[in-house]
Amino acid sequence: MKLIIEENAEKVADFAARYVARKIAEASEKKKFFVLGLPTGSTPLGMYKKLIEFYKEGMISFEMVKTFNMDEYVDLPRDHPESYHSFMFDNFFRHIDIQPANIHILNGNTGDHEKECAEYEKKILEAGGIDLFIGGIGPDGHIAFNEPGSSLASRTRIKTLNEDTIQANARFFGGDLSKVPTQALTVGVQTVMDAREVMILITGSHKALALHQAIECGVSHMCTVSAMQMHPCATFVADEDATLELKVKTVKYFKGLMALHRKLVEF
Numbered sequence: 001m002k003l004i005i006e007e008n009a010e011k012v013a014d015f016a017a018r019y020v021a022r023k024i025a026e027a028s029e030k031k032k033f034f035v036l037g038l039p040t041g042s043t044p045l046g047m048y049k050k051l052i053e054f055y056k057e058g059m060i061s062f063e064m065v066k067t068f069n070m071d072e073y074v075d076l077p078r079d080h081p082e083s084y085h086s087f088m089f090d091n092f093f094r095h096i097d098i099q100p101a102n103i104h105i106l107n108g109n110t111g112d113h114e115k116e117c118a119e120y121e122k123k124i125l126e127a128g129g130i131d132l133f134i135g136g137i138g139p140d141g142h143i144a145f146n147e148p149g150s151s152l153a154s155r156t157r158i159k160t161l162n163e164d165t166i167q168a169n170a171r172f173f174g175g176d177l178s179k180v181p182t183q184a185l186t187v188g189v190q191t192v193m194d195a196r197e198v199m200i201l202i203t204g205s206h207k208a209l210a211l212h213q214a215i216e217c218g219v220s221h222m223c224t225v226s227a228m229q230m231h232p233c234a235t236f237v238a239d240e241d242a243t244l245e246l247k248v249k250t251v252k253y254f255k256g257l258m259a260l261h262r263k264l265v266e267f
């Protein structure tokens with residue numbers, strides 16, 4: 001596992017965007033599609049902004065990119081401003097040259113959630129698997145909507161959101177808890193684990209305990225992102241605030257590797 005520690009959220013976004021841009025460019029040079037797993041939430045917004053900038057500056061193209069989003073609310077119309085469909089189109093897809101057919105987002109309005117989830121897993125396989133899955137985490141260490149207690153062997157399925165997550169997401173629904181959807185379709189922990197690479201973005205002191213549990217404690221279904229300790233190629237990109245609960249020794253160790261890790265984003 002790599003832990004990248006950047007000064008602030010903007011630098012986390014810059015690192016992540018450069019990392020993704022370089023991977024896309026490498027695949028395009030080989031005339032290969034690059035398959036990205038993508039998150040929503042406020043954490044990845046800065047990365048999406050930078051990637052749009054890189055595209056507008058002519059540094060990268062998304063013509064050879066396929067995407068699979070992590071999750072989507074159940075029974076929230078696709079065109080609702082807070083659906084993850086709207087989020088992704090408004091903040092990313094509308095501004096780049098990705099082919100619409102290469103965008104995949106779970107549909108929480110089909111009425112047959114089991115079928116939708118099974119087909120999603122199938123589509124990922126047909127695309128050749130995910131090359132790089134990018135994720136954020138909830139303050140309780142959940143990845144996608146794999147809430148505490150979710151099986152670490154889970155695959156795409158319907159999940160009922162817990163109280164903490166509903167409260168955290170209420171800010172997007174005018175602070176009204178009753179308006180927050182209570183269920184979502186989400187990729188499983190194992191779906192993320194199957195990706196060839198995983199990159200988790202964590203910013204803010206409210207995520208500090210989660211980062212500590214994720215990388216300094218044992219693997220536990222109570223902090224589902226901790227499963228990434230078992231992934232052969234996982235990178236956590238955090239800002240200083242998110243490292244507040246880590247041991248000084250851990251921080252010092254990974255900061256000592258930063259010169260090496262900077263090479264990963266030379267682009």
Ligand SMILES: N[C@@H]1[C@@H](O)[C@H](O)[C@@H](COP(=O)(O)O)O[C@@H]1O
Nearest residue numbers: 039041042043136137138144145
């Ligand atoms: N399902 C999403 C997660 O994928 C996301 O990582 C988390 C944190 O969001 P934010 O980045 O806004 O803190 O929110 C939701 O629970």
